[in-house]
Amino acid sequence: MNKAASTIAQQLALMQLSDSFFPSGSFTLSHGLESLVQENKLRSPIDLQTFLRLLLRNKVGPTDVVALIHAYRGSAIGDLEAVRQADAQLFAQTLIEKTRETQRKSGRALLAIATSTWQDSQLEILEKDVAKGEINCLHPIIFAVVGRVANLSERNTVLAFLHSFVTGLLGAAIRLSVIGHIQAQKVLLNLATDIEETYQNATSLKLSEMWSCTPAIDLAQMRHQKLTHRLFAS
Template sequence: MNQPKSAIAQQLTFMQLADSFFPSGSFTLSHGLEYLVQDGQLQGAEQLQTFLRLLLLNKVGVTDLVALIHAYRGSAGDDLDAVRQADSQLFAQTLVEKTRSTQRQSGRALLMVASSTWQDWQLDTLNQDAAEGKIHCLHPVIFAVVGRASGLSELNTILSFLHSFITGLLGAAIRLGVIGHLQAQQIRLHLVPDIEIACQMASSMSLNEMWSCTPFIDIAQMQHQKMARRLFAS
């Protein structure tokens, strides 16, 4: 296991993983937002904030984040079987095929970048697992192991994941012309209570308790791949 990092080193790593400059591919995803905007079903800051809140509390916070937490704890205990189980459970829970494929693509991209950045036996083993088809490499699960390997605490790994998720979607909304930069900062601040709730819920859930209920967004994600012109991968 790696030695604990200083507080400053942890904060710098936190910012590195949460930065859009980090090439994991997750910032190319709109999670159905692009389709909703082009179809005229989502307009303006208020509807965007509702969209983000639904994703946080009814999907990401009760699926992706739960798997991330259990994968982190497994990784921290040198138990890669627990990491694989979290990956398998999340794959089964993710019903939209396009979501599963983009999660795998961004997870494998993250694993590749992390393996070249931090030396860690678990990352090496997961790379071998991926090559042999033993793990799906879903992004939240890989993010958990990368967070642990890079010296982040469980809480900082969670916050880094959620920060990059929200920032990525706000960036997508700006590119799609839904909001401007000032509105993005206001929405980010307004979502803090929802982020706290998502963290609390996910921390108390088992893998078998994962659930999601965002049919409107799920349909948008399925429709996205049929669009003639796309800026984003999902």
């Protein structure tokens, strides 16, 4: 495969992993959005943009993305112990039980799809680890390995992950009637700088430096399971 063909293959893999068509199960999550909407605490595109910006900068970026980066780097050098360590640290850092549960479910769904799509020894080993209960199989960790398997760079793997995360929540907002499709595209464009800076800020953090601070959103996630009517798993 020549360089141009290789670049095109990588670009197509980037689009495949970041597309909501890719069935990892993450589209079933609202991350507390459904609670806030039902409680009339999030009502406008501006509210939604603030919600997404807080998640990116104060939660997903300094936790999920940091763990993803370290898992990717471990996978890139064939160090699956580093991948397992990132998985364990992220599990310990994720304090909300429902979030841990949904991360595990979507991670296992992603791993099952990846092993059916790509041939790679690391994916096979991780499947055995899951069967033996030796890894939590959290979604950001598996996404990191899949990005490496698909020959994406660390940067593009993170961007695919964040794009998928944001578009999944925009889709949830549309289903909850917070915004329409055109407004969702405007919000996505407005968050481009936040997505880029989320990656840049996470690149230098150690696993031990992961942090999050979104108390209102965390409480909304905890209240979600008590809602009378629910469209989403979280």
